[in-house]
Amino acid sequence: MNALLERYPDEVKAILARYPQEQKRSAVMPLLYLAQRERGVITVKDMAEIGELTGMEITEVGSIVGFYTLYHDSGPRFRVQVCTDLPCALRGADEFLKRLCENIGVRVGEPTADGSLVIEEVTCLAGCHHAPMFQVQGDGEITYHEDQTVESATETIAELRRRAAGGQHE
Amino acid sequence: MPVKMVNLTIDGQQIQAPEGTLVINAAMRAGIHIPVFCYHPKMEPVGMCRMCLIEVGRPVIDRTTNAPVLEADGTPKIAFAPKLETACTLPVADGLVVRTETQKVKDAHREVVELLLTSHPLDCPICDKGGECPLQNLTMGYGPGQSRFLIDDKMHLEKHVPLGELIFLDRERCIQCARCTRFQREVVDDPVIGFYQRGRSLEIVTLSEPGFDSIFSGNTTDICPVGALTTADFRFGARPWELNHAASICTHCPVGCNLTMDVRREARSSGRTVIKRIMPRQNEAVNEIWICDKGRFVHHYTENEQRLLQPLVRKDGELTAVSWDEALSLVAEKLQGVTLTTLVGGRLANEDLFNLAQLTQALAGQAVLYGEMAGGDLVQQVGLAPGSNLGEVGKGTAILVVASDLHEEAPLWWLRVRQAARRGATLIVLNGRPTRLDKDAQHVLRYAYGSEAQALANFLPGQALEDPAWSAALHAFAQAENVIIFYGSDGLGLEGTAALAQVAAHVLSGYVGRPNNGLVAVWPHGNTQGAWELGFRPTAELANTLRSSGAVYVAAADPAGDSAILAEALDEAGFVVVQELFLTETARRADVVLPVQAYTEREGSFTSGERRVQRFYPANIPALPGPRPDFVIAAQVGQRLGLALEARAASLVFQQMAQRHAAFAGLSYQRLAEVTEQWPKIDRRDLYYGGTSYQNTQGMGQTLALLPLALPPLPRLVAAANASKEGALRILPINRLYDRGALLRLSPLLAGRMAAAALWLHPTLAAAQGLVEGQRVAVELNGRTCELEVRLDENLPVEAAFLPRSVV
Amino acid sequence: MSEYVLLRHRQIPNLNRLEVYQANGGFGAFRKVLTEMQPADVLNEVKTSGLRGRGGAGFPTGMKWSFLPNTLWPHYVVANGDESEPGTFKDREILENNPFQFLEGLMIASYAVQANLSFVYLRGEFWQIGKQLERCIATLERAGLLGENILGTGYSLRLVVHMGAGAYICGEETALLESIEGKLGQPRLRPPFPAVAGLYNRPTVINNVETLTNLPPILANGAGWYRSLGTEKSPGVKIFSLSGCVRRPGNYELPLGSTFRHLIEELGGGALEGRRLKAIMPAGASSSLLRVDDRVLDTPMDYESVAALGSQLGSASVIVLDDSVDLKWLLNKTVHFFKHESCGKCTPCREGTYWMSHLTERLVLPGKAQAGDAELLLAVARQMQGKCLCALGEFSTMAVTTAMQLFPEEFAER
Ligand SMILES: Cc1cc2nc3c(=O)[nH]c(=O)nc-3n(C[C@H](O)[C@H](O)[C@H](O)COP(=O)(O)O)c2cc1C
Ligand code: SF4
Numbered sequence A: 001m002n003a004l005l006e007r008y009p010d011e012v013k014a015i016l017a018r019y020p021q022e023q024k025r026s027a028v029m030p031l032l033y034l035a036q037r038e039r040g041v042i043t044v045k046d047m048a049e050i051g052e053l054t055g056m057e058i059t060e061v062g063s064i065v066g067f068y069t070l071y072h073d074s075g076p077r078f079r080v081q082v083c084t085d086l087p088c089a090l091r092g093a094d095e096f097l098k099r100l101c102e103n104i105g106v107r108v109g110e111p112t113a114d115g116s117l118v119i120e121e122v123t124c125l126a127g128c129h130h131a132p133m134f135q136v137q138g139d140g141e142i143t144y145h146e147d148q149t150v151e152s153a154t155e156t157i158a159e160l161r162r163r164a165a166g167g168q169h170e
Numbered sequence B: 001m002p003v004k005m006v007n008l009t010i011d012g013q014q015i016q017a018p019e020g021t022l023v024i025n026a027a028m029r030a031g032i033h034i035p036v037f038c039y040h041p042k043m044e045p046v047g048m049c050r051m052c053l054i055e056v057g058r059p060v061i062d063r064t065t066n067a068p069v070l071e072a073d074g075t076p077k078i079a080f081a082p083k084l085e086t087a088c089t090l091p092v093a094d095g096l097v098v099r100t101e102t103q104k105v106k107d108a109h110r111e112v113v114e115l116l117l118t119s120h121p122l123d124c125p126i127c128d129k130g131g132e133c134p135l136q137n138l139t140m141g142y143g144p145g146q147s148r149f150l151i152d153d154k155m156h157l158e159k160h161v162p163l164g165e166l167i168f169l170d171r172e173r174c175i176q177c178a179r180c181t182r183f184q185r186e187v188v189d190d191p192v193i194g195f196y197q198r199g200r201s202l203e204i205v206t207l208s209e210p211g212f213d214s215i216f217s218g219n220t221t222d223i224c225p226v227g228a229l230t231t232a233d234f235r236f237g238a239r240p241w242e243l244n245h246a247a248s249i250c251t252h253c254p255v256g257c258n259l260t261m262d263v264r265r266e267a268r269s270s271g272r273t274v275i276k277r278i279m280p281r282q283n284e285a286v287n288e289i290w291i292c293d294k295g296r297f298v299h300h301y302t303e304n305e306q307r308l309l310q311p312l313v314r315k316d317g318e319l320t321a322v323s324w325d326e327a328l329s330l331v332a333e334k335l336q337g338v339t340l341t342t343l344v345g346g347r348l349a350n351e352d353l354f355n356l357a358q359l360t361q362a363l364a365g366q367a368v369l370y371g372e373m374a375g376g377d378l379v380q381q382v383g384l385a386p387g388s389n390l391g392e393v394g395k396g397t398a399i400l401v402v403a404s405d406l407h408e409e410a411p412l413w414w415l416r417v418r419q420a421a422r423r424g425a426t427l428i429v430l431n432g433r434p435t436r437l438d439k440d441a442q443h444v445l446r447y448a449y450g451s452e453a454q455a456l457a458n459f460l461p462g463q464a465l466e467d468p469a470w471s472a473a474l475h476a477f478a479q480a481e482n483v484i485i486f487y488g489s490d491g492l493g494l495e496g497t498a499a500l501a502q503v504a505a506h507v508l509s510g511y512v513g514r515p516n517n518g519l520v521a522v523w524p525h526g527n528t529q530g531a532w533e534l535g536f537r538p539t540a541e542l543a544n545t546l547r548s549s550g551a552v553y554v555a556a557a558d559p560a561g562d563s564a565i566l567a568e569a570l571d572e573a574g575f576v577v578v579q580e581l582f583l584t585e586t587a588r589r590a591d592v593v594l595p596v597q598a599y600t601e602r603e604g605s606f607t608s609g610e611r612r613v614q615r616f617y618p619a620n621i622p623a624l625p626g627p628r629p630d631f632v633i634a635a636q637v638g639q640r641l642g643l644a645l646e647a648r649a650a651s652l653v654f655q656q657m658a659q660r661h662a663a664f665a666g667l668s669y670q671r672l673a674e675v676t677e678q679w680p681k682i683d684r685r686d687l688y689y690g691g692t693s694y695q696n697t698q699g700m701g702q703t704l705a706l707l708p709l710a711l712p713p714l715p716r717l718v719a720a721a722n723a724s725k726e727g728a729l730r731i732l733p734i735n736r737l738y739d740r741g742a743l744l745r746l747s748p749l750l751a752g753r754m755a756a757a758a759l760w761l762h763p764t765l766a767a768a769q770g771l772v773e774g775q776r777v778a779v780e781l782n783g784r785t786c787e788l789e790v791r792l793d794e795n796l797p798v799e800a801a802f803l804p805r806s807v808v
Numbered sequence C: 001m002s003e004y005v006l007l008r009h010r011q012i013p014n015l016n017r018l019e020v021y022q023a024n025g026g027f028g029a030f031r032k033v034l035t036e037m038q039p040a041d042v043l044n045e046v047k048t049s050g051l052r053g054r055g056g057a058g059f060p061t062g063m064k065w066s067f068l069p070n071t072l073w074p075h076y077v078v079a080n081g082d083e084s085e086p087g088t089f090k091d092r093e094i095l096e097n098n099p100f101q102f103l104e105g106l107m108i109a110s111y112a113v114q115a116n117l118s119f120v121y122l123r124g125e126f127w128q129i130g131k132q133l134e135r136c137i138a139t140l141e142r143a144g145l146l147g148e149n150i151l152g153t154g155y156s157l158r159l160v161v162h163m164g165a166g167a168y169i170c171g172e173e174t175a176l177l178e179s180i181e182g183k184l185g186q187p188r189l190r191p192p193f194p195a196v197a198g199l200y201n202r203p204t205v206i207n208n209v210e211t212l213t214n215l216p217p218i219l220a221n222g223a224g225w226y227r228s229l230g231t232e233k234s235p236g237v238k239i240f241s242l243s244g245c246v247r248r249p250g251n252y253e254l255p256l257g258s259t260f261r262h263l264i265e266e267l268g269g270g271a272l273e274g275r276r277l278k279a280i281m282p283a284g285a286s287s288s289l290l291r292v293d294d295r296v297l298d299t300p301m302d303y304e305s306v307a308a309l310g311s312q313l314g315s316a317s318v319i320v321l322d323d324s325v326d327l328k329w330l331l332n333k334t335v336h337f338f339k340h341e342s343c344g345k346c347t348p349c350r351e352g353t354y355w356m357s358h359l360t361e362r363l364v365l366p367g368k369a370q371a372g373d374a375e376l377l378l379a380v381a382r383q384m385q386g387k388c389l390c391a392l393g394e395f396s397t398m399a400v401t402t403a404m405q406l407f408p409e410e411f412a413e414r
């Protein structure tokens, strides 16, 4: 039983249809996003199912998950990813991250106590001219938040945590 | 098509190499060693470790005239590229000038080694690879004396990661060369290990169930250029330099892989010398440098403490230990004046079979081969001709595999057939159910079980079929210059395989005698073909034969263990003598049990399915006090009957054999021990190039001559009525690599991989029978009831259920 | 600035709507190409325009297309929208605000090499952009500009957006192809080049998003018009992503050959209050540093002139550093970036970036540096150079070697 196919029959078919018929393996990345959509993580079972759909060994699917940083095999629902790469850092991103973490009361890379969210450092997101900036990954989306202050970021995070507490997935 | 030769210069040497050759290999052939880590001559180059950097110069070409620019002295002007290039990815080209020994190159080698070592734990003193480690050797040869990397900065990673129960990974030692993952993907098409993460965090993982689920996994430990991958049985077992080596041949399938047994005295075994590991030995005509895991790990049964050590004789109903003399005399006495049946298995060596055959003949007995597959007599006439080599087969050759699952039955043939297909051979797979080989075949054809021979008969000259798949396959087959047929016993017994072999022989009759043409039988054992060569024949009437025998002489077979019917028949037979390693069901029923040596303890020769006769040698282990080689026992029985049988040495038995049997004419132990130069060069001086597989110095064997063609006329082909009683479920046996045979059961390492005692069915058939997945059913087979688990597989045909043959 | 060539949305509101784009001449070039020109004519026009790749290497676009053998089919075109070089954010602005011009460019390129299936590879973080592009593509399909038998010419084209998932290396063209093929984003050996054996082992053109966005105006206005912009060897316009220590960071579209001074001081507003410019990284984190002086500031920003200074124009991601920036800190940042992004395939990059990161970390942490660390850092960087499988490893050493060479005083041991 392929649960992924059962849950998203149309999406799976549409994804497979994008690539040449004999190149099913190309669909592995979009399928991984699909598997990650609801829970923010990709389980070993998901990998096996995607392997089935793309004709790959489960280990090969796992390798893809491991290589790319936007796929996760564990972790909280939301990831607040602050760019601290050179151009942003030149405009105060390191200080911004430090103060934001103090404000929220977490350390970088460690999920909040309610397990809803983690603040992470990431490399350049192509938002250098709007530093400090971060992206939020969760619920199958990625949204950019630019020209941020610690206050605005704190508010965004509070909103995410409210969403997580309410349990509602979009 | 003649290959174009290219002229180049390496380190001042003028070298000629076929177009397309990589510089690394051209240099190697010329005796110039360029260090490598990721490159392996059996795999596509990837150029990732950057160890093989060289300086490359190319002739300067005048753009306007397209002619080479010349120096003042008339030699071509050479422009050296500013950047070093990788010798492992660069094809030779005319006029190329390569330098491997300049300061720039030496610096690069030193620098790459230093970089590699920054992440390496340098734990050579406790590493299994120490002593045969490419990294160690190349560090000594090319590396810096000292690293500038701070030891405290070293990354610490897990050191004993089981990638399954056979292979362990030391993450710290891995140098990310990807040889292992590439082998699994490219060579054996089992990408069950892979990289996880990236950059310096790259690590090898497996998610398969069971872990590292590949029957070729052991080979990765041979080509791993560091001690990252080790086998469960050798890790922490010994240092390579403490080992003694002996050449051997695997007896567990008809391929006849060349092995090297490494032995050492062992404290854990109270100072006894034991086999520490089985390694592949290079034979490019047989197994190249690979072996399957069964061949590598199964030998542990030879050390099992249940081995028989003393002759046993039944006294007052009990098997009682006696002296050899008493036992042999009793046997000799009892064999006289009765109808004798000698029943042998395909594990015996040629020499054993020869002496047993002589004995049987002298006593006017019947020489019976135990097994359910026929056709070896035809293979003697239409088998692969001398000079054949599957490794050289490609375009222009059609390979037809019928009624066999090569991956399970003869793993190295699967590998070589698959590679032949990739080189351009036309691969046709004809079977009643899907097998692993389908994936590599251009033509996959199906038949209904029972009509195998009819299906194969379509390949007789002049046949035409409308079905497009068939017609395409027949056409491709007819176009081929060379034709090789592998036939097996998938779902078949003696009758079915006999018919199949006959048809195959007729299909091949126009091709016989030319190299790379002929019939190969996928036998269950390593020397089944040898038994045919030496006169043993299977019989469909085995139970009756046994029952009516005054004496039964069994060697290397366990009929009573396999079948209740045969067990009963044996009980009814007169005197029963059994030569065995273990107290099998058959031995338990015997009047005399004679303990034999295992193939690891003695010498002899085997005849592979390709009819290559190859010698095996005793490992340097002190012989167990009691057991004797089968041929010696047979000879000693014979001697007591006044027969001139040879017991002194296997080589002398072979001499007699060569005199008696036309196919063996001209062969001798000396000739079997001949070696010719092989490519890739595997000599253990340059472990970094080919890995730790052993060089072949003890013999590559000789292929038997074909016997004169005298084919029986084609039988009238009708679908065999092997469907069972009306309404009853039809159950067909299939062959599995890790079968449930006695020897495998006694090899603890492979226990976890044993073929399940299960009944496989198509869901539709299961539903019709009222069976569900996982259910346990009692099945009556060969007079015995066994309990099997129901497994569903929608790829199977609906007509029958399947189970591993050895469960039967 | 007269009229924008690429950032036209800055002058035309709602340009990301098809009707607005078309009302402003959009798809005129594509129609003309499809109905009036042979593929070879398109190729020639692009060759004549002198357009060079905007992804970093500056390779002549027309010439790249001409390498595709016409004996092996199908051909593919892949737009490189991975945009992950620190300091680069130009493709993002195009994709967000002027998507149809980019798509039109991609469609023209596809026609020129007769590809019937083309891909847009976007970095995974451009999730929103990906959604929008898919909507744009659907709009074009409905408008009959994509799909089967476009405009009745018999030419068919399908576009697929393929999202990356967080890997800078996938901007490297062969790693990108691997990624589309569902493999680890690790670069391939070259040769063979993608033009011969690219996606699915077929001839493939890979062009940067900005490169492709240049095509509609070139085909609409002619190669001659394009050559009237920029310099002789670097014709046309370029988007400069300005970031770091300046007052007005952002994208600036300028003719190639405009000076650093014009970009940084006139447009970017110059150094921040009380600060002096110290160095420029003209090609993002991969750059060789330039020590700021008048000669550098007055250098025209084109491929040749910047190379003559010992640096690279690259993707023209100009990161400005002022006198508050500690170069050890800077190297620690760049080296960590490359260490994080190294794919791990080749030894020098995998091990070298890891080693360098230990050294730069010690250099910035007070009291941690050991005697000879700076020297060793330089030695490791040099040791990596010339040995890596792809350019990423090479990139990781550029800032290190040039910073230490140009500002030795900052690395002297105290
Ligand atoms: C490490 C690395 C990263 C790269 N990243 C990008 C990128 O994000 N976007 C891009 O267009 N080109 C990038 N490139 C350049 C591409 O390999 C390629 O040259 C380019 O896409 C070709 O397009 P163009 O000819 O239009 O410039 C990168 C190259 C390297 C070595
Ligand atoms: S495990 Fe061995 S073969 Fe595999 S990458 Fe590591 S060092 Fe190479």
Ligand code: FES
Residues within 6 Å of the ligand: B035, B036, B037, B038, B039, B046, B047, B048, B049, B050, B051, B052, B053, B086, B087, B088, B089
């Ligand atoms: S790069 Fe040539 S051997 Fe590894």
